[in-house]
Amino acid sequence: MPVPVLFVVDEDESSLRLLERELDDRYGRSYRVVSAQSPELALTELRALAEVGEEVALVIAAQWMRAMAGSELLEKVRGIYPQAQRALLIEWMAWGDGRTGGALFQAMARRQIEYFLVRPASSPDELFHQAVSTFLFEWGHARRISPQTVQVVGESWSGRAYELREVLGRCAVPHAFCLANSPQGQELVANSGADGALPLVVFPDGTALADPSNIELAAATGATVDPQLREFDLIIIGAGPAGLSAAVYGASEGLRTLVVDEGGIGGQATSSSLIRNYLGFPRGVSGRRLAEQAYEQAWLLGAKFAFMHSATSLRRDGDRLHLALTDGGEVSAPAVILAAGAAYRRLEVPELEALVGAGVYYGGPASEAPAMVDREVYVVGGANSAGQAALHLAEYARNVTLVVRADSLEAGMSHYLVQQVDGTTNIEVRLGTEVVGGRGGDALQELMLRPRDGGEAETVAAEALFLMIGARPKTEWLPPELARDAGGFLRTGGDLREDGAWPLEREPLSLETSIPGVFAAGDIRHGSMNRVAAAVGEGSVAVRLVHELLAADRLPPRQPV
Numbered sequence: 001m002p003v004p005v006l007f008v009v010d011e012d013e014s015s016l017r018l019l020e021r022e023l024d025d026r027y028g029r030s031y032r033v034v035s036a037q038s039p040e041l042a043l044t045e046l047r048a049l050a051e052v053g054e055e056v057a058l059v060i061a062a063q064w065m066r067a068m069a070g071s072e073l074l075e076k077v078r079g080i081y082p083q084a085q086r087a088l089l090i091e092w093m094a095w096g097d098g099r100t101g102g103a104l105f106q107a108m109a110r111r112q113i114e115y116f117l118v119r120p121a122s123s124p125d126e127l128f129h130q131a132v133s134t135f136l137f138e139w140g141h142a143r144r145i146s147p148q149t150v151q152v153v154g155e156s157w158s159g160r161a162y163e164l165r166e167v168l169g170r171c172a173v174p175h176a177f178c179l180a181n182s183p184q185g186q187e188l189v190a191n192s193g194a195d196g197a198l199p200l201v202v203f204p205d206g207t208a209l210a211d212p213s214n215i216e217l218a219a220a221t222g223a224t225v226d227p228q229l230r231e232f233d234l235i236i237i238g239a240g241p242a243g244l245s246a247a248v249y250g251a252s253e254g255l256r257t258l259v260v261d262e263g264g265i266g267g268q269a270t271s272s273s274l275i276r277n278y279l280g281f282p283r284g285v286s287g288r289r290l291a292e293q294a295y296e297q298a299w300l301l302g303a304k305f306a307f308m309h310s311a312t313s314l315r316r317d318g319d320r321l322h323l324a325l326t327d328g329g330e331v332s333a334p335a336v337i338l339a340a341g342a343a344y345r346r347l348e349v350p351e352l353e354a355l356v357g358a359g360v361y362y363g364g365p366a367s368e369a370p371a372m373v374d375r376e377v378y379v380v381g382g383a384n385s386a387g388q389a390a391l392h393l394a395e396y397a398r399n400v401t402l403v404v405r406a407d408s409l410e411a412g413m414s415h416y417l418v419q420q421v422d423g424t425t426n427i428e429v430r431l432g433t434e435v436v437g438g439r440g441g442d443a444l445q446e447l448m449l450r451p452r453d454g455g456e457a458e459t460v461a462a463e464a465l466f467l468m469i470g471a472r473p474k475t476e477w478l479p480p481e482l483a484r485d486a487g488g489f490l491r492t493g494g495d496l497r498e499d500g501a502w503p504l505e506r507e508p509l510s511l512e513t514s515i516p517g518v519f520a521a522g523d524i525r526h527g528s529m530n531r532v533a534a535a536v537g538e539g540s541v542a543v544r545l546v547h548e549l550l551a552a553d554r555l556p557p558r559q560p561v
């Protein structure tokens with residue numbers, strides 16, 4: 001079996017040899033190191049490798065070469081190897097020099113590279129290898145070749161097999177899908193020892209679940225509620241960024257904390273392929289990765305998790321708040337943090353709803369993007385999330401069309417994203433346009449687009465559609481006493497005084513809702529910033545306020561809820 005290639009390009013021969021040696025010594029058993037001493041030779045060699053079907057995991061190019069800048073070369077590499085990681089090689093501290101710093105900034109902003117790599121100093125240079133390992137990890141993750149991948153086998157891409165993929169995604173479990181009649185599918189079914197019922201879920205240790213329920217799947221991944229343990233100090237509804245942050249702070253500060261989520265971890269953030277504005281992650285971090293780390297952290301600090309359980313009602317009984325869950329049980333605590341976020345609006349085109357999972361996807365393309373190589377892809381939406389999705393998909397797809405209702409991209413998207421979208425050659429933007437219909441057999445084939453000014457509808461060929469058309473808060477299940485704004489978002493703190501919705505003499509705490517002891521954090525809250533960092537901040541603040549309330553031997557509510 002040929003092993004994947006690590007490709008190095010540098011005009012300076014001694015530097016090239018040093019890099020080759022450094023890579024070969026460390027990775028020689030699992031990768032083959034190939035080098036080229038000029039950008040032209042590199043492109044010729046890479047095309048030749050692609051022609052014979054060799055895999056390239058990482059291309060490292062020095063920035064300052066005579067024939068072509070490294071960033072320009074790496075942009076071209078995307079056309080030959082869309083999934084290869086691309087590293088721009090620079091000298092230590094060169095980002096401080098205006099010319100290199102500027103080139104690096106541009107290359108990152110225009111997505112010509114994944115990140116930079118500092119030239120190794122002396123062997124072994126562990127900083128260099130830490131960076132190389134991160135590139136290789138990202139490559140393996142995107143290609144779903146991690147040995148920890150759970151395999152889902154189904155009869156079609158849509159239906160229950162798609163729902164199971166969603167559940168695994170929401171429990172942050174790496175997974176891949178194959179059709180039951182494919183050679184891999186047949187082999188997995190034959191080796192599973194299961195009775196043949198589909199869809200089949202096969203874990204890396206060989207355990208197989210035939211047509212499992214969501215709760216069975218969550219239990220297999222290790223997160224269900226312990227029926228013996230129903231009383232807590234703090235219950236958090238939602239395991240998105242706000243809920244996970246509250247869990248870390250609640251558990252670390254000694255509160256018996258339960259986090260309930262109707263899916264798994266990460267909330268909306270799991271659909272973000274690359275969050276670049278979260279503090280401390282200069283190369284960006286996928287929402288899923290961030291959620292996995294936060295979950296692990298909260299779990300190790302002692303928080304309990306119940307996945308695949310929805311909270312269906314909230315009531316007060318004395319000084320405790322009771323929440324009913326979909327497993328039929330109740331859990332209670334003196335304080336509750338509502339961090340249930342928001343859910344995507346639906347397109348409400350029945351022909352397209354029938355194709356959800358089979359070419360039509362709600363939310364970001366984080367897990368589907370690698371499968372989009374050479375496809376004709378559409379993204380609907382005009383906000384940052386849609387811009388990010390289009391950029392991520394453009395790395396794989398032949399063409400991405402961004403369909404926007406508004407007449408300008410600037411109306412809903414940050415300036416830096418508008419620039420990136422404009423600068424990406426395989427993204428087309430259709431302003432003032434709506435998706436009004438579509439068609440497909442086993443998978444999406446066509447979309448019908450109509451200009452909003454009443455012009456004629458047009459049918460276009462499409463192999464995938466990603467819908468990023470805004471969200472509404474998940475507050476329908478909450479009691480009417482909880483004050484909301486016109487959009488259903490929960491009012492908190494000072495807003496409640498203005499509304500006259502606050503029932504006590506004391507002032508409401510800043511994130512407290514109109515039910516004393518019930519707090520709201522993150523996107524569910526009126527006035528939230530709709531950012532991961534803001535949700536994380538609010539989650540931690542809410543825990544601080546819970547402490548304040550518990551310590552102050554709070555006043556009872558005027559009326560029981």
Ligand SMILES: Cc1cc2nc3c(=O)[nH]c(=O)nc-3n(C[C@H](O)[C@H](O)[C@H](O)COP(=O)(O)OP(=O)(O)OC[C@H]3O[C@@H](n4cnc5c(N)ncnc54)[C@H](O)[C@@H]3O)c2cc1C
Binds near residue numbers: 267270309312385
């Ligand atoms: C595609 C996309 C890209 C984005 N990119 C960025 C970015 O680059 N940078 C940035 O800062 N922000 C980004 N955002 C916004 C960011 O993800 C959100 O602001 C953030 O996730 C809000 O966190 P949250 O915890 O408040 O809510 P959510 O993330 O919505 O999480 C809420 C959780 O509550 C659960 N839940 C809901 N109702 C119930 C119930 N009744 N019972 C149990 N559980 C329930 C849900 O399953 C969910 O897991 C992006 C959003 C999207 C959709």
